[in-house]
Amino acid sequence: MVSPRPDGLGEILEDSDLRAAGAAHKVALTLKIRRYNPEVRGEESWWDEFEIQADPDDRLLDALHQVKWYHDGTLALRRSCAHGICGSDAMMIDGKNALACKVIVRDIAPKVTVEPIRGLPVLKDLIVDMEPFFAGYRSVLPYLINDSGEPDTERLQSPEDRQRFDDTTKCILCAACTTSCPIFWGDEEYVGPAAIVNAHRFVYDSRDEGGKERLKILSEKTGVFRCRTTFNCTEACPRGIEVTKAIQEVKRSILFDRF
Amino acid sequence: MTTFHTYDTVIVGAGGAGLRAAIEASERVKTAVISKLYPTRSHTGTAQGGVCAALANVEEDSPEWHAFDTVKGGDYLVDQPAAQLMCEEAVDAIYELEHWGLPFNRTPEGKIDQRRFGGHTRNHGEAPVKRACYAADRTGHMILQTLYQQCVKRNVRFFNEFYVLDQLMVGGACAGVVAYELATGEIHVFRAKAVLYATGGYGRMYKVSSNAHTLTGDGPAVLFRRGLPLEDMEFFQFHPTGVYKMGILLSEAVRGEGGILLNSEGERFMERYAPTVKDLAPRDMVSRAIFQEIKEGRGDGPHRDAVWLDVRHLPSDVIEEKLPDVTEFARVYLGVEPTTELVPIQPTAHYAMGGIPTDVDGRVVVGEGETPVPGLYAAGECACVSVHGANRLGTNSLLDIVVFGRRGGKHAAGFCADADLPELPERPEGMVRDMVDGLLNRPEGANAADIRGELQDSMQELAFVVRTEESLRKMQEILVGLRGRFERVYVQDAGRVFNTELMEVVELGFLLECADALVAAALARDESRGGHYREDHPLRDDANWLKHSLAYREDDGSVRLEHKPVKLGPYVPMERKY
Numbered sequence: 001m002v003s004p005r006p007d008g009l010g011e012i013l014e015d016s017d018l019r020a021a022g023a024a025h026k027v028a029l030t031l032k033i034r035r036y037n038p039e040v041r042g043e044e045s046w047w048d049e050f051e052i053q054a055d056p057d058d059r060l061l062d063a064l065h066q067v068k069w070y071h072d073g074t075l076a077l078r079r080s081c082a083h084g085i086c087g088s089d090a091m092m093i094d095g096k097n098a099l100a101c102k103v104i105v106r107d108i109a110p111k112v113t114v115e116p117i118r119g120l121p122v123l124k125d126l127i128v129d130m131e132p133f134f135a136g137y138r139s140v141l142p143y144l145i146n147d148s149g150e151p152d153t154e155r156l157q158s159p160e161d162r163q164r165f166d167d168t169t170k171c172i173l174c175a176a177c178t179t180s181c182p183i184f185w186g187d188e189e190y191v192g193p194a195a196i197v198n199a200h201r202f203v204y205d206s207r208d209e210g211g212k213e214r215l216k217i218l219s220e221k222t223g224v225f226r227c228r229t230t231f232n233c234t235e236a237c238p239r240g241i242e243v244t245k246a247i248q249e250v251k252r253s254i255l256f257d258r259f
Numbered sequence: 260m261t262t263f264h265t266y267d268t269v270i271v272g273a274g275g276a277g278l279r280a281a282i283e284a285s286e287r288v289k290t291a292v293i294s295k296l297y298p299t300r301s302h303t304g305t306a307q308g309g310v311c312a313a314l315a316n317v318e319e320d321s322p323e324w325h326a327f328d329t330v331k332g333g334d335y336l337v338d339q340p341a342a343q344l345m346c347e348e349a350v351d352a353i354y355e356l357e358h359w360g361l362p363f364n365r366t367p368e369g370k371i372d373q374r375r376f377g378g379h380t381r382n383h384g385e386a387p388v389k390r391a392c393y394a395a396d397r398t399g400h401m402i403l404q405t406l407y408q409q410c411v412k413r414n415v416r417f418f419n420e421f422y423v424l425d426q427l428m429v430g431g432a433c434a435g436v437v438a439y440e441l442a443t444g445e446i447h448v449f450r451a452k453a454v455l456y457a458t459g460g461y462g463r464m465y466k467v468s469s470n471a472h473t474l475t476g477d478g479p480a481v482l483f484r485r486g487l488p489l490e491d492m493e494f495f496q497f498h499p500t501g502v503y504k505m506g507i508l509l510s511e512a513v514r515g516e517g518g519i520l521l522n523s524e525g526e527r528f529m530e531r532y533a534p535t536v537k538d539l540a541p542r543d544m545v546s547r548a549i550f551q552e553i554k555e556g557r558g559d560g561p562h563r564d565a566v567w568l569d570v571r572h573l574p575s576d577v578i579e580e581k582l583p584d585v586t587e588f589a590r591v592y593l594g595v596e597p598t599t600e601l602v603p604i605q606p607t608a609h610y611a612m613g614g615i616p617t618d619v620d621g622r623v624v625v626g627e628g629e630t631p632v633p634g635l636y637a638a639g640e641c642a643c644v645s646v647h648g649a650n651r652l653g654t655n656s657l658l659d660i661v662v663f664g665r666r667g668g669k670h671a672a673g674f675c676a677d678a679d680l681p682e683l684p685e686r687p688e689g690m691v692r693d694m695v696d697g698l699l700n701r702p703e704g705a706n707a708a709d710i711r712g713e714l715q716d717s718m719q720e721l722a723f724v725v726r727t728e729e730s731l732r733k734m735q736e737i738l739v740g741l742r743g744r745f746e747r748v749y750v751q752d753a754g755r756v757f758n759t760e761l762m763e764v765v766e767l768g769f770l771l772e773c774a775d776a777l778v779a780a781a782l783a784r785d786e787s788r789g790g791h792y793r794e795d796h797p798l799r800d801d802a803n804w805l806k807h808s809l810a811y812r813e814d815d816g817s818v819r820l821e822h823k824p825v826k827l828g829p830y831v832p833m834e835r836k837y
Contacts, residue, residue, distance in 0.1 A: 037754065037756070038756060039754045039755065039756050040754070057504075057592075059592075068759075068760065069706070069707070069708030070706070070708060072751070073750065073751030073752045073760040074751060074752040074754065074760065076757045076758075076759050077759070078300075078759075079472060080296055080300045080302070080471040080472055080473045081300075081302060081304070081305050081471040081472075082471065082472060082507075083305070083505075083507045083588065083592070084588075084591070085304055085305045085397075085400060085584075086296075086299075086300040086301070086302070086304055086305065086471065087299065087300060088296070088297075088300045102591055104591070104592075123442065123756065123757060124756050124757040125757075127757050130297065134297075138411055142408055142411060143359075143360065143408035143409060143411055143412040144358075144359060144360025144408070146358075146360075150354075150358045152354075153314075153354055153370075154353075154354055154357040154358075154363075154370060154371050155357060155358065156368070156369035156370065157365055157369050158365065158367075158369050159364075159365045159366075159367065159369075161369075162362060162363075162364065162365045165362070166362070166395075169362050169394070169397075169401065169404075170397070170400075172299070172304070172400070173297075173299050202360070205360065205362070207360065208360070
């Protein structure tokens with residue numbers, strides 16, 4: 001089906017053609033979803049199963065929409081951008097935290113289990129109370145602190161200094177890391193990985209002057225030393241941030257930089 | 260039960276424009292931000308490529324060149340004084356973001372780095388210029404994060420997951436808004452001297468869209484229902500490089516860094532359409548070129564309806580450092596490895612040039628005489644200043660939100676300082692209460708997803724990149740039918756706690772309002788200009804159509820159109836070649 005191409009293009013086009021063509025066949029997908037609705041069953045949670053036909057290229061989010069739109073309108077979940085940037089749809093999917101919009105049906109069919117992220121109070125179905133999570137975020141002073149006055153143009157920063165904190169600028173505050181952390185599950189006082197990531201983003205920014213203050217906050221008993229380096233957070237991060245490494249860097253700065 | 264609140268300024272929406280306005284207003288007057296999402300979920304965060312300002316850090320540049328490009332890019336429907344002001348204020352707006360900590364990429368000297376973007380040129384079109392300031396390909400994410408951080412620092416008061424469903428007006432002036440609290444189903448009345456809408460776009464009326472599910476035109480629709488006009492709704496931007504079928508945005512920065520478009524014959528077809536700037540022509544031209552290639556049989560893929568984005572020749576460090584997210588989208592959603600394979604793309608509904616008419620201070624203005632509505636403001640994509648005219652240039656949306664978010668927030672706060680608190684109308688929550696109760700108490704009816712799906716499919720087929728009188732008339736008929744069915748729409752979830760189904764239905768109603776205005780204005784405008792291409796009237800017609808459209812909802816449900824002149828300036832309309 002591939003027409004003649006200039007040198008070097010033929011094989012690649014054919015390959016991609018096949019991938020795009022693969023979208024034509026639907027597959028069966030069973031979604032086992034943990035439900036909770038205080039208006040319907042009080043404090044009891046339960047499981048529901050839905051069987052749908054889905055495009056293998058669809059996102060799990062598309063499949064959840066199919067359930068919500070055509071099977072059970074009461075199913076509650078958060079979502080917005082649907083391509084892994086807004087951070088709304090973190091869920092526990094087959095036992096691991098991920099964004100429903102970054103999990104593809106072909107990778108989970110024929111059956112997937114979906115639960116709310118752990119460690120935060122469930123409010124309805126897949127929706128949890130995010131306030132404790134954002135309180136942790138706010139506690140680390142997540143904004144640039146610089147009282148030295150502003151130049152007329154930009155502050156200078158070398159590409160190397162900029163690169164120093166690049167990884168932690170990617171955070172979308174989806175809570176996948178924090179709610180995969182066994183320490184956080186057991187101790188709601190712990191600020192959790194995401195808050196530390198957002199502190200890291202400023203601590204290692206050469207323009208920032210609030211590092212000492214932040215490191216002091218993170219050296220307290222609710223801070224970084226709760227971390228037991230289980231690496232769940234790094235595995236869970238949909239943005240590929242090396243969360244555990246960032247936490248370790250903050251620990252080292254507290255121990256050795258004598259702030 | 261209804262809860263009452265009183266603020267000076269209420270800001271509706273917490274994307275870039277809303278947050279920037281909130282920073283400005285909250286320093287001066289008692290301010291609340293009402294957002295249907297947590298602020299960091301807002302769609303500003305998905306903007307990728309950059310934000311333009313003539314810093315001249317890398318190449319010679321000037322705000323005047325930027326203004327010229329903006330006016331020409333907008334196919335001369337831009338209000339030129341507004342564009343000049345935006346491009347002049349751009350420079351300080353970028354420095355301000357940098358001072359607040361935005362992690363821009365840097366030049367070897369440590370300055371903010373800049374790169375090329377579509378339609379941005381040196382000296383009035385000579386060649387592409389490096390004007391876009393960027394943070395990898397997550398510039399919008401960094402703007403949203405930085406503005407939210409500044410709001411956290413300032414203890415801005417947020418009402419998250421509250422949906423504004425009605426505007427309160429008394430004696431032709433703003434009196435506040437009515438909102439629905441998602442967590443509890445409670446209705447809240449916010450009495451306020453000033454309200455600033457920053458609710459973003461309405462791209463979800465199309466099937467293939469880069470827009471979030473939540474971009475449903477809430478602000479424009481609420482005001483439209485209250486008799487206020489919507490400006491230039493026929494101008495919608497279709498971004499050329501959406502992920503095939505899904506519509507996820509693949510930034511123009513890909514082409515800014517050297518990526519090219521190929522048709523099924525492996526030809527770099529943009530050389531034929533825009534010989535000077537080629538793949539970096541403005542988005543409306545590139546999207547039409549793709550349509551033309553597909554129409555003439557040079558589309559590819561199983562349905563011959565895709566073209567290819569090619570970055571295989573780019574150095575790996577450019578891809579890894581400057582385009583990491585875009586690369587990942589191709590891998591995750593297409594299973595394509597862009598460093599060695601071609602990426603299938605198609606145009607995607609991306610950005611509303613039209614919206615709530617405002618002046619350069621964010622004041623909502625009505626009619627040909629542009630009479631301000633006391634206390635009512637709008638900024639960002641939901642507003643129409645108009646700095647984007649008939650086609651927005653890449654990066655100018657992020658610029659728009661910081662420049663006019665600031666101006667709107669500042670003016671609103673100033674207005675509040677002199678204004679008395681308005682009286683509320685009788686039973687202010689009435690409209691919202693009746694709407695919500697009506698939906699929750701209906702025992703059966705039409706499926707909202709079916710209505711939404713048909714709206715999206717038919718808008719895609721009949722009111723997308725290429726339109727005709729026939730297609731738009733057909734779309735109008737379809738909309739009448741969809742609105743009829745929407746009157747009988749059924750909500751299965753009768754609960755009060757996180758009834759997201761109810762709010763999705765309300766949002767569908769907003770989309771139908773915006774689609775009505777868009778199609779009516781597109782049908783009337785029998786010329787082609789920028790993002791509005793009429794196959795039956797393929798040329799621009801300055802003699803009859805160098806003017807803005809204003810759409811009003813009439814009591815009988817029809818849409819009435821008025822027009823107002825474009826504010827011209829130094830740039831005389833000429834043929835748009837690149």
